[in-house]
């Protein structure tokens with residue numbers, strides 16, 4: 001071969017190699033542990049080589065949801081919707097690959113352009129870092145380690161352990177892919193994260209529901225089984241069950257799911273409890289804008305009993321997440337039934353909220369004793385999906401709410417996780433002017449959070465009384481306790497504020513007979529026009545008012561008069577409110593026993 005021919009051949013060989021490489025790479029991205037094949041029209045296959053514990057997927061929250069199918073030896077074993085990064089990476093979410101060690105794993109991706117950055121950013125790893133990255137993450141309220149959370153689900157107490165399950169998206173910090181996440185506690189204030197309890201299946205994703213302890217083995221899964229009832233949600237909503245024979249560690253789905261179906265589109269959130277008087281299980285379901293009651297002797301076969309709701313209470317949206325409990329009336333030997341009814345939208349300040357009805361329940365019908373009234377359980381904007389623990393000790397009825405609002409829950413300024421729960425509250429009833437109301441008292445376990453207490457102070461306020469830096473060494477997690485005695489003031493108020501001029505204004509307007517919290521200048525509020533509102537509660541004509549105020553990194557929960565008044569609101573200050581200032585309008589008042597506790 002002469003030099004000319006040699007150069008020509010070399011040139012063609014070089015061109016051939018470049019061409020081949022180019023053509024391969026044009027439909028196949030370079031990311032070594034993966035073989036990525038783009039198939040056109042947004043479809044791609046990613047084959048995984050050198051499998052590790054997690055596939056870490058890059059998420060961009062502004063991206064639309066892409067559909068992913070996880071395939072093991074040609075069978076689809078899981079599918080999920082993920083907002084895969086197209087232009088930038090907000091964070092990573094892990095797909096757990098363990099349990100498939102001997103299989104060939106691949107993923108089928110749909111609806112993602114070949115040019116998206118996710119192809120270069122996805123990784124395999126044996127670890128996923130869950131260390132907290134959020135300044136707004138509460139210290140003593142439950143939050144998921146990462147990902148999205150909404151309603152508390154399946155709350156049940158057994159053998160000294162409080163179980164909390166919850167609506168969970170492990171593949172992003174926005175709503176989707178509903179699973180039941182799981183956490184346990186022995187004291188209601190410190191929580192241990194547990195593996196996901198119930199994952200989606202061919203019947204759908206896992207919507208809200210409840211658990212019972214089947215002490216007498218009525219369902220036949222075993223005495224003491226924890227049985228979970230949840231809504232399988234796909235195009236239609238149907239009720240399903242799963243049981244745990246290891247105290248809630250793992251659940252097995254009942255093979256004959258679903259156990260209850262309907263032609264109604266909104267048919268969900270089963271709350272099951274044992275009704276002593278009729279010796280039956282009762283299931284309450286949220287169906288459109290009413291609650292339906294079913295009964296059963298074996299937890300598997302359910303008989304329709306009645307519906308409740310038409311013309312009663314608020315109807316600005318669908319009814320969701322019911323609960324039905326019998327509660328004692330303070331100062332009497334009497335009990336009444338309370339139907340908790342979460343509603344979205346249609347809450348008193350827009351979006352979601354918890355209403356309730358007081359009345360009788362005979363195992364068939366719930367009768368509301370005050371059909372003309374609408375009663376709200378909490379007068380803040382961030383108190384939803386409230387339900388109580390099943391089988392709680394000492395006959396307690398302990399409630400927990402999701403501390404957000406559907407109007408902006410997906411937009412709040414956190415990314416590693418979204419949303420926490422309220423503090424636990426013990427429910428009871430009290431009577432005022434012949435009407436029976438729900439009282440939500442902070443559960444006694446919250447006292448164990450109290451660290452150092454500031455000395456008790458008493459003072460009179462007739463104009464502005466600035467206790468600058470009183471809360472200065474606080475990290476934004478504290479409880480304030482005080483008793484206010486009115487001396488002809490028209491407005492009794494105080495502001496919690498920080499050095500950045502961010503504040504919440506909390507006041508009694510005694511002329512308008514309301515208690516209010518204004519978070520318009522509380523910090524970050526611009527993520528939703530529905531966020532910076534004033535929430536207010538009607539108040540009784542009191543001369544003396546007791547307040548307990550729980551402040552955490554991104555929430556304020558106010559309890560007046562041991563829970564007759566409850567107000568729960570989120571806040572996102574750029575630094576903790578470490579100052580407080582009292583003011584009076586048109587008269588004066590005294591504050592006695594003012595005390596601040598750091599909460600650990």
Ligand code: FRU
Pocket residue numbers: 150151167178207208209231268269320321385
């Ligand atoms: C209430 C709710 C429930 C449903 C769940 C879905 O917040 O809409 O009715 O089961 O959330 O995540």
